[in-house]
Amino acid sequence: MSAVEVAQVSKVFNLGTADQVDALVDIDLTVEQGEFVSLIGPSGCGKSTLLRLIADLIEPTSGTVLMNAKPAHQARLDQDYGMAFQQSGLFEWRNVQKNIELPLELKGWDKPTRRARSLEMLELVKLGQFAKHMPWQLSGGMQQRVAIARSLAANPPLLLMDEPFGALDEMTREHMQTELLRIRKETGTTIIFVTHSIPEAVYLSDRVVVMSPRPGRITAVVDVVLGSDRTEDTREDEQFYDRITEVREALRGAEMGSAPLGIEDR
Amino acid sequence: MSVSRRRVGSGTRSGGDGVVAKVLPPVIVGALFFGGWEAFVDWQHVREFILPKPSEIWKQLFDNFGLVRSASVVTGTNALVGLILGTILGALLAATANRYRAFGELLNPLTITIAAIPAVVIVSVLNNMYSVTTQTGRRVMVTLAVFFIVFVQVARGLRQNHPTQLELMRSYAASPREILRKVRIPNAVGYLFTGIRTAAPIAVIIALVSEYFGGTQDGLGQRIASNFSLSKTAFAFAYVVGGSIVGLLFFAGSNLLEYVAVPWRRRRYSR
Ligand SMILES: Nc1ncnc2c1ncn2[C@@H]1O[C@H](COP(=O)(O)OP(=O)(O)O)[C@@H](O)[C@H]1O
Ligand SMILES: [Mg+2]
Numbered sequence: 341m342s343a344v345e346v347a348q349v350s351k352v353f354n355l356g357t358a359d360q361v362d363a364l365v366d367i368d369l370t371v372e373q374g375e376f377v378s379l380i381g382p383s384g385c386g387k388s389t390l391l392r393l394i395a396d397l398i399e400p401t402s403g404t405v406l407m408n409a410k411p412a413h414q415a416r417l418d419q420d421y422g423m424a425f426q427q428s429g430l431f432e433w434r435n436v437q438k439n440i441e442l443p444l445e446l447k448g449w450d451k452p453t454r455r456a457r458s459l460e461m462l463e464l465v466k467l468g469q470f471a472k473h474m475p476w477q478l479s480g481g482m483q484q485r486v487a488i489a490r491s492l493a494a495n496p497p498l499l500l501m502d503e504p505f506g507a508l509d510e511m512t513r514e515h516m517q518t519e520l521l522r523i524r525k526e527t528g529t530t531i532i533f534v535t536h537s538i539p540e541a542v543y544l545s546d547r548v549v550v551m552s553p554r555p556g557r558i559t560a561v562v563d564v565v566l567g568s569d570r571t572e573d574t575r576e577d578e579q580f581y582d583r584i585t586e587v588r589e590a591l592r593g594a595e596m597g598s599a600p601l602g603i604e605d606r
Numbered sequence: 607m608s609v610s611r612r613r614v615g616s617g618t619r620s621g622g623d624g625v626v627a628k629v630l631p632p633v634i635v636g637a638l639f640f641g642g643w644e645a646f647v648d649w650q651h652v653r654e655f656i657l658p659k660p661s662e663i664w665k666q667l668f669d670n671f672g673l674v675r676s677a678s679v680v681t682g683t684n685a686l687v688g689l690i691l692g693t694i695l696g697a698l699l700a701a702t703a704n705r706y707r708a709f710g711e712l713l714n715p716l717t718i719t720i721a722a723i724p725a726v727v728i729v730s731v732l733n734n735m736y737s738v739t740t741q742t743g744r745r746v747m748v749t750l751a752v753f754f755i756v757f758v759q760v761a762r763g764l765r766q767n768h769p770t771q772l773e774l775m776r777s778y779a780a781s782p783r784e785i786l787r788k789v790r791i792p793n794a795v796g797y798l799f800t801g802i803r804t805a806a807p808i809a810v811i812i813a814l815v816s817e818y819f820g821g822t823q824d825g826l827g828q829r830i831a832s833n834f835s836l837s838k839t840a841f842a843f844a845y846v847v848g849g850s851i852v853g854l855l856f857f858a859g860s861n862l863l864e865y866v867a868v869p870w871r872r873r874r875y876s877r
Contacts, residue, residue, distance in 0.1 A: 429770030432870045433792040
């Protein structure tokens with residue numbers, strides 16, 4: 341049973357009006373249990389749209405989305421996935437711990453269980469001492485870690501991330517990438533990760549799904565065979581550069597010979 | 607969202623030696639300002655009914671402290687009553703307008719219309735409606751001004767949530783009721799106290815100005831106007847000082863209220 345199965349999905353915004361947008365056309369994507377898959381492509385190619393379709397935040401114009409063989413809508417009602425965005429989306433009137441407890445509150449967990457779980461999650465993201473801090477007292481990177489802790493609090497089998505490190509500086513970003521791999525290893529979570537940075541996609545993923553715009557479609561899938569023990573050293577590995585080149589060329593192919601727009605090459 | 611701008615635990619940073627650094631500059635500026643004013647009046651031989659010296663204003667304030675204080679209490683009370691009533695009214699109506707759409711659509715043009723009528727007209731009408739020996743007209747005037755500010759803020763707080771927060775709530779399969787309780791209302795509470803902070807100094811100004819359009823003679827606005835017209839300028843300035851103190855109290859009080867009631871907005875204070 342696949343973690344996610346997207347079959348023949350298309351999404352048209354503003355169908356039949358003057359601002360009609362064919363955001364996605366004929367998308368087929370299967371993600372296996374425990375896999376780390378990145379979606380990469382220039383701005384506006386429909387990465388966020390695809391992620392939001394999987395999350396059932398929007399509905400496809402045609403096609404089906406299954407999560408563990410369950411329709412996406414039911415999966416959302418059952419909170420079968422966690423989500424993190426570019427903006428941490430922390431609730432500023434709740435302290436760090438209460439933020440992590442929110443999804444658990446909505447699931448009807450009792451207070452002691454919530455408390456224990458949120459502290460456990462804070463340890464996981466190495467923010468154990470910050471339980472009582474308010475969001476504004478944390479740096480951007482720390483806020484993003486709290487958001488990740490929150491997305492994993494209910495122990496979902498799947499994590500959907502939309503450019504979660506996009507607003508962070510380069511140093512913090514690389515650190516967060518390594519942290520994410522560690523968390524993934526500890527929790528065994530399946531992850532779908534949207535990014536427009538090639539090194540980020542290659543460093544993190546088992547597979548990189550390359551997309552092209554107007555209309556948004558999948559043009560290539562690159563297998564990243566770097567093994568499961570990736571460290572900061574992996575970034576200097578020759579294999580790593582080879583995969584980066586492969587993704588870059590796939591993106592170029594998608595743009596039909598021209599240099600890909602809006603892609604970070606660093 | 608740079609990392610360097612935000613610091614962990616920065617809320618406690620401004621204690622200790624920072625106090626001197628924060629207090630000293632305004633004290634120096636104040637001393638220079640009043641010293642310069644005094645010297646300028648002496649040097650230019652400005653006549654007292656045009657611009658009195660600070661020392662003369664201070665003397666008037668000292669000699670008539672009881673009068674200035676009771677006038678300040680009258681105007682300050684009007685401002686406070688209006689601030690409280692306007693806040694309650696604004697918050698309640700914004701909540702109702704949010705709950706019942708039709709009511710909201712009725713209310714919006716009405717509030718905008720009221721806000722567009724010049725204050726003079728409203729005070730004059732109110733003074734005619736209520737006996738000129740009561741403070742009611744003035745208090746209603748302050749209430750209206752405060753109401754408008756608070757209404758707009760709370761309505762905004764109930765409606766405008768961060769899109770990411772709303773998407774998250776949807777991903778949690780939260781019901782509209784849960785979204786209201788856990789996101790919209792707490793958000794609106796933050797906006798409410800911002801509204802009160804914005805409205806507080808305005809309440810004092812409206813309370814003062816509304817006295818210019820008739821009514822009882824016991825408030826700061828009346829005393830300032832009548833003493834100026836009698837060329838008792840230094841005495842008028844003593845009342846102006848009273849007004850400044852009332853304004854400062856409202857400013858400090860409403861900031862303190864926000865600081866205590868909505869701690870998550872403290873970032874503003876921790877530069
Ligand atoms: N709610 C919407 N209404 C109309 N058009 C939209 C909406 N959301 C996205 N789009 C359009 O769909 C396309 C894909 O957007 P998006 O998925 O956000 O791209 P990406 O995340 O890859 O940058 C863009 O052309 C965008 O303008
Ligand atoms: Mg996007």
